[in-house]
Amino acid sequence: MRTIIHLDMDAFYASVxxxxxxxxxxxxxxxxxxxxxxxVVAAAxxxxxxxxxxxxxxxxxxxxxxxxxxxxxxRMNHYIHVSEQLREIMxxxxxxxxxxxxxxxxxxxxxxxxxxxxxxELARTLKQRxxxxxxLPSSVGIASNKxxxxxxxxxxxxNGLCMVPxxxxxxxxxxxxxxxxxxxxxxxxxxxxxxxxxxxxxADLQRRSTSELGxxxxxxxxxxxxxxxxxxxxxxxxxxxxxxxxxxRENTFGEDCRDPEVLRQALLELTEQVGHRLRKSGRYATCVxxxxxxxxxxxHTRQETLASPISSDRELLRHALGLLEGxxxxxxxxxxxxxxxxxxxxxxxxxxxxxLFGITQQDEKARERNQRLDAAVDALREQYGRDALRRGNFTxxxxxxxxxx
Amino acid sequence: xxxxxxxxxxxxxxQKVQSIVNPRTTLPILSNILFRAENDRLWLSATDLEVSVRxxxxxxxxxxxxVTLHARRAFSIFRELSGPDIEVEVGDxxxxxxxxxxxxxKMIGLSEDDFPPLPAFDEGTxxxxxxxxxxxxxxxxxxxASTDETRQVLxxxxxxxxNERLTAVATDGRRLALVEQEMEFQEEEEMDLVVPSxxxxxxxxxxxDSGPLKIIATNKQVAFDFGEMLVVSRLIExxxxxxxxxxxxxxxxxxxxxxxxxxxxxxxxxxxTTDQSRSVRLHFSRNKLEVSTETVEVGEAHESxxxxxxxxxxxxxxxxxxxxxxxxxxxxxxxxMEITDELSPGVIKADVPFLYVLMPMRxx
Numbered sequence: 001m002r003t004i005i006h007l008d009m010d011a012f013y014a015s016v017x018x019x020x021x022x023x024x025x026x027x028x029x030x031x032x033x034x035x036x037x038x039x040v041v042a043a044a045x046x047x048x049x050x051x052x053x054x055x056x057x058x059x060x061x062x063x064x065x066x067x068x069x070x071x072x073x074x075r076m077n078h079y080i081h082v083s084e085q086l087r088e089i090m091x092x093x094x095x096x097x098x099x100x101x102x103x104x105x106x107x108x109x110x111x112x113x114x115x116x117x118x119x120x121e122l123a124r125t126l127k128q129r130x131x132x133x134x135x136l137p138s139s140v141g142i143a144s145n146k147x148x149x150x151x152x153x154x155x156x157x158x159n160g161l162c163m164v165p166x167x168x169x170x171x172x173x174x175x176x177x178x179x180x181x182x183x184x185x186x187x188x189x190x191x192x193x194x195x196x197x198x199x200x201x202x203a204d205l206q207r208r209s210t211s212e213l214g215x216x217x218x219x220x221x222x223x224x225x226x227x228x229x230x231x232x233x234x235x236x237x238x239x240x241x242x243x244x245x246x247x248x249r250e251n252t253f254g255e256d257c258r259d260p261e262v263l264r265q266a267l268l269e270l271t272e273q274v275g276h277r278l279r280k281s282g283r284y285a286t287c288v289x290x291x292x293x294x295x296x297x298x299x300h301t302r303q304e305t306l307a308s309p310i311s312s313d314r315e316l317l318r319h320a321l322g323l324l325e326g327x328x329x330x331x332x333x334x335x336x337x338x339x340x341x342x343x344x345x346x347x348x349x350x351x352x353x354x355x356l357f358g359i360t361q362q363d364e365k366a367r368e369r370n371q372r373l374d375a376a377v378d379a380l381r382e383q384y385g386r387d388a389l390r391r392g393n394f395t396x397x398x399x400x401x402x403x404x405x
Numbered sequence: 406x407x408x409x410x411x412x413x414x415x416x417x418x419x420q421k422v423q424s425i426v427n428p429r430t431t432l433p434i435l436s437n438i439l440f441r442a443e444n445d446r447l448w449l450s451a452t453d454l455e456v457s458v459r460x461x462x463x464x465x466x467x468x469x470x471x472v473t474l475h476a477r478r479a480f481s482i483f484r485e486l487s488g489p490d491i492e493v494e495v496g497d498x499x500x501x502x503x504x505x506x507x508x509x510x511k512m513i514g515l516s517e518d519d520f521p522p523l524p525a526f527d528e529g530t531x532x533x534x535x536x537x538x539x540x541x542x543x544x545x546x547x548x549x550a551s552t553d554e555t556r557q558v559l560x561x562x563x564x565x566x567x568n569e570r571l572t573a574v575a576t577d578g579r580r581l582a583l584v585e586q587e588m589e590f591q592e593e594e595e596m597d598l599v600v601p602s603x604x605x606x607x608x609x610x611x612x613x614d615s616g617p618l619k620i621i622a623t624n625k626q627v628a629f630d631f632g633e634m635l636v637v638s639r640l641i642e643x644x645x646x647x648x649x650x651x652x653x654x655x656x657x658x659x660x661x662x663x664x665x666x667x668x669x670x671x672x673x674x675x676x677x678t679t680d681q682s683r684s685v686r687l688h689f690s691r692n693k694l695e696v697s698t699e700t701v702e703v704g705e706a707h708e709s710x711x712x713x714x715x716x717x718x719x720x721x722x723x724x725x726x727x728x729x730x731x732x733x734x735x736x737x738x739x740x741x742m743e744i745t746d747e748l749s750p751g752v753i754k755a756d757v758p759f760l761y762v763l764m765p766m767r768x769x
Contacts, residue, residue: 219431296431302554331431351684352767355578355722356651356750405450 001166003119003142004105004238005148007090007126009135010158012103016082017072019106027265028053028069035063042074045157060262077392079103079263082134089129093122098238100326106146108238120163127161144171147234149183164232171232176203183229183335185297192216205230219296247281248289248339249273256295256332263336267324270338271316278316278340284309285340288316293335302327307353312370313377316340324355365404406495408471410462412488412505414514415447418462419480421611421634422451425458426476426601434519438480439491440501441517442466450523451476456604458611459635466697469518472499482510505571511555524637529623530594536631540612542573542584545734545759547605551577557655558643564620573652574648579755581648582734583760598622599645604638611636653750653760660714662694664740664755668732670696670708675725677706684722684766689714689744708724721747722766731761 009015012388013031018024028048032055033039041062044053051066062069084100090097096108106349109122116122123140130138141152143164148171154161164174179201180186180194197216199205203225205213228234249270257263267290278285290302302323310316320338422438430453439450447464450457464709472495483491486505494502495514503510543562551559556578565572571588574581596708611634612618618631629636674685674696688695694707694712721744732740735755743752753761 294431298431304553304555319555324553327555351682351722353579354764354767356576356581356762356764357646358579 002108003109003113004144005109005119005123005126005145006141006146006153007107008103008139008150008153008157009086009103009130010139011045011049011344012136013043013045013074013079015136016047016079017075018045028066030059030062030066030069030071031074032062033059033072035059035069082136083132085212085224086130086136087132089133093126094130096238096240106149106238120161122159123163127159128258141204144398145232145234145237146238147229147243148232150184151178151182168231172206175232176201176228178205181204185224185225185229187255189295190217190222202230217296217389219298225297232254245343246289246336246339246341247274247277247285248291250291250335250337253333254260254336256334258332263324263333264321266321266336267338268317271320272313274338275311275313275316275374276381278311278343279374279378281343284311285316285342286310286342287340287342288319288323289337289339289341290320290327291335291337292327292329292333294329295334296330296331297334299335300327305342312374314370314373329364333383406440406442406472407437407467407468407493408447408530409465409490409492410466411484412483412491414462414464415483415491416480418447418460418633419483421460422449423450423476423480423689424610424759425453425456425607426487427453434515434521436475436704437520439471439473439520440518441471443469446763450520452521452523453603454521455601455639456607457521457637459523459637460611461633468494470495471681472501472514473517473520474501474512474514474577479512482512487530492710511697521592521618523635524626524628526621526623526626526628526637529621529628530566530596531533531622532571532590532594532620534571534588534590534620536612536616536618537614539618540614542571542586543605543609543612543747545731546573546575546582547583548575548734549580549582549610549761550575550602550605550728551579552602558641558711560598560718561599562605563598563648564598564600567595568755574645576646576648577725579764580730581651583652583762584758585646586758587738587758596622596647598627600627600638601641601643604636607636637657640708651750653745653752658689658714658719658742658744659690659741660694660712660742660744662710662712662742664732664735664737666710667694667696667740668729670710671725671732673730674698674706674708677703677728678725683724684768685725685728686720686722687742687744688718688720689716690718691715719744719746721751722768723763724766725750727763731743731759735759 014029017029020033021199026047028051030041030053031043031044032041037059039057039059041053041057042057043055048066048069053062053066053069058110062073079102092107092109094112096100098106113119119142123142127138129141130136137159139153139157139160139276141149142160143149146168148164155158156162164171180199183190183202193216201334210227213226217223217226239260251266251270286306288304288306291299293299303317304323417492423500426436427549434676435453441448442464443466445464445466446461448459448461450459486508488505492504496502499514500515501512501514503512546562549560557579561617563574569587569589570584570585572585574583613632616632618629621628671685677698678685679700682700685696685698688697691710692714694710696708697706731753736755737755741754747765751763751765
């Protein structure tokens with residue numbers, strides 16, 4: 001059996017600001033745009049949440065709900081720096097860390113359990129070190145898999161430590177009273193479909209078969225997904241990314257998305273993140289992968305093997321869009337991902353297969369320009385954070401378009 | 406619905422349509438085959454919404470009607486039944502009772518009403534051809550089509566009805582296969598169709614060696630009507646690249662090479678290539694063609710073929726797969742290679758309507 005910990009910092013950005021400015025402690029702190037400007041809340045302290053303020057809410061609304069709120073700008077660089085310190089603490093416990101964001105990570109501690117009396121003691125020590133070294137509050141969930149650990153970390157927030165009991169029976173009993181929305185992947189739409197069948201709690205789900213659930217949500221895969229999670233089953237490994245046979249990023253939409261423009265925008269961001277990591281590792285990719293999950297929970301991947309190795313954002317985006325356009329996706333998308341693999345350490349290939357129509361032959365000068373641009377963007381982002389620079393719009397089309405001479 | 410049918414006849418019909426069924430479809434109805442008993446025939450239909458296929462076989466229809474059954478399961482059951490006579494009756498709730506000797510099966514199906522109907526072709530340009538000629542045309546070109554999903558328009562075979570000729574072309578941008586033959590049609594019937602590879606492969610599988618074939622096309626879709634079969638397919642949209650511009654006007658050298666000998670030599674030499682070094686080299690010298698490769702960590706291979714050649718030496722490297730493909734698709738004893746230099750496209754021709762253009766690999 002595995003022991004997985006989900007570490008989730010409590011109101012991370014807001015807690016960092018309260019720590020750095022002790023005068024703000026105990027007061028509602030709201031990170032994001034000022035209330036008299038357009039923009040949204042990026043994070044809110046627990047004091048502010050009492051007023052109904054939450055992240056992604058327009059700042060104007062937050063200002064109205066919480067007039068005495070202390071509005072502070074987002075200091076992303078600073079949070080990234082703190083996040084790196086946090087990672088160093090986690091690494092004292094296990095090398096198997098899967099960061100989910102700046103303030104959230106899975107730790108697989110199965111292999112190190114023999115150094116500890118039990119998982120609870122390990123988790124308590126982790127929380128204490130974060131508290132003593134960083135002076136920040138955190139919540140921890142302990143369980144035998146990622147789904148349960150993540151669910152548990154949320155149950156006793158803030159400053160929580162929740163351990164899911166082991167054993168199939170005990171796990172089912174633990175899950176039973178929780179609302180279905182607690183299940184990863186169950187959003188408004190699925191919850192509504194389930195409610196039509198009088199399913200409100202996980203206990204209600206546990207009483208149904210996979211095929212019944214499949215019919216309710218409209219796909220067999222979705223039924224299996226619900227059934228497995230309702231029984232606390234989740235085999236996904238903690239993925240550290242240190243193997244680095246591939247680099248990928250994905251983005252789950254708050255609401256299933258049909259808008260091709262939103263998909264393109266999401267891919268733009270994903271390719272930039274992947275490109276940054278790829279270049280930082282000093283490598284080039286010869287294979288690109290597009291992944292998407294449709295609203296019926298089915299995952300699809302599409303790959304393209306490249307004639308020559310690439311690493312520039314522009315090239316990555318061009319191939320990503322090419323794969324996307326080749327899909328004629330009809331269903332709404334709940335998740336989109338982009339990855340690269342089959343790495344080389346040089347751009348030079350021993351052999352090149354030129355194109356009859358001269359389409360894939362890269363213009364040497366353009367290639368060099370792209371390389372310089374990426375290097376400049378990478379440097380800026382590393383110094384000032386990821387949001388220091390945004391691509392205004394992009395005029396890149398896929399190969400398909402350029403063939404339509 | 407109720408019909409009696411010979412097992413072999415039923416299996417024959419199912420084999421023609423079932424390959425269209427996509428095993429990973431999201432719509433349950435698309436996993437099914439439509440069985441329709443009518444006019445003393447059994448009509449079998451399958452579709453993946455891009456390609457639809459309908460075949461008909463002889464059957465003793467006792468009561469007309471229709472049902473759809475899970476394709477893979479139905480096919481497996483019918484194939485395993487001991488035969489020779491099968492009786493199928495559909496009662497209420499789309500349930501098929503299958504009786505064969507002492508075997509009895511009850512299969513739950515889905516209603517015909519949910520099955521996507523075959524697109525109707527009230528109008529469209531129509532062409533008449535011989536099945537066998539069209540089949541070999543597709544066989545000689547289809548393999549060169551691209552599978553790269555970023556180059557959609559190349560994911561099929563172009564059928565260009567122009568200038569009193571039918572030109573079939575497939576290319577993935579690195580090699581191009583073309584078959585051209587004269588054909589009679591009106592000037593207003595000139596048209597370009599890009600037929601998806603899946604449809605082309607289904608046609609290659611089911612077209613006969615002779616007999617009439619009717620092609621009916623609109624801007625969006627095409628139907629192939631032959632024998633007891635009807636194949637209806639979506640067309641790939643978009644402008645096919647101007648393939649004429651990549652066909653070399655004339656080449657310096659034209660060398661006759663024994664097809665089989667060259668194919669076997671290239672195949673053997675290719676065994677010594679690696680992912681990093683994939684190419685094989687063709688070296689034309691006085692009365693000798695040498696096929697070779699050298700890979701640092703692996704070793705080297707050399708094969709010689711006797712040819713009639715008196716000119717200057719020429720050496721050129723190709724991807725062996727791209728070289729073997731057309732050699733395998735042809736049947737002639739001899740092919741003709743036209744090579745200019747190591748950077749220009751090479752050409753393969755034969756004594757039948759066929760042209761293949763192949764971009765050499767550049768070695769650095």
